[in-house]
Every structure is written in structure tokens, then in C-alpha cells.
Amino acid sequence: MAPKTEFLRVVGTAGSVVLTKASVQRLALDGRVVEELTRPYAPSVATAQIDYFCRVLDGERTNVSGPEQHLAHAAFIASCYASRTAGRYIDPKEML
Incomplete structure (x- = not known):
């Protein structure tokens, strides 16, 4: 499974703003980056757990x-997967 990417794009009459986990970009109407603010990624929870x-x-x-x-x-x-397969709710206690 590919890593999840999240972003928000707001488009207006003077350009757009794109927000991601690591950056904020302000773009002109032609798509050119006018201003950008970046920050390093915080370590993921999975990395800390490993x-x-x-x-x-x-x-x-x-x-x-x-x-x-x-x-x-x-x-x-397990009950989430089993519920999806069965097409009905399966109590997690049934999986123990």
C-alpha cells in the first residue's frame, strides 16, 4: 500500500494555495510558485514504535x-475485515 498523501488546495481569482503536511505554497494563476514555506517532516508514529x-x-x-x-x-x-466480507456486523469478541 502506498503512503497516504494529504493536501488541501484552495483556488481563488488571484491564484491558489496548496497545503501539505510539510509545506504551504502560494501559486499564481499560471501555476508558478510565488511563495513557499516548508518544514521538515516529524517522525511518524510507526517509526517511533519500531x-x-x-x-x-x-x-x-x-x-x-x-x-x-x-x-x-x-x-x-479481524472483525472489520470479517464484517466487510460477510456484509454484516461481526462482534470483535467472536474473534477471540
Whole structure:
């Protein structure tokens, strides 16, 4: 799955403004960038979680949660897919 890209484009009589996660651009009517403000990306939550997990594996951090704490989350995700396939609601508790 490709990464999600989000942006907002506002078009007016004097040009447009494009907002993304990392920048704001003001464009002239011909599409030329008149002004731009950029900022670096903040690290993603997934990156922080993977980093933490690696530190747990290396013995540098304590594992504060185990697989049993994630079963409800996994059951919810499984029930979403099962509900879509079945065309009806499936209770996540049925997945445990």
C-alpha cells in the first residue's frame, strides 16, 4: 500500500494555495510558485514504535506490554475485515 498523501488546495481569482503536511505554497494563476514555506517532516508514529521495539529487543528498554494486551486490537481489526466480507456486523469478541 502506498503512503497516504494529504493536501488541501484552495483556488481563488488571484491564484491558489496548496497545503501539505510539510509545506504551504502560494501559486499564481499560471501555476508558478510565488511563495513557499516548508518544514521538515516529524517522525511518524510507526517509526517511533519500531525504534522502541528495537530497543526492547536490544535490552535497552523494558517491554511494558505483551501480546495479550494487543489481542483486543487484533480482534477488532479481524472483525472489520470479517464484517466487510460477510456484509454484516461481526462482534470483535467472536474473534477471540
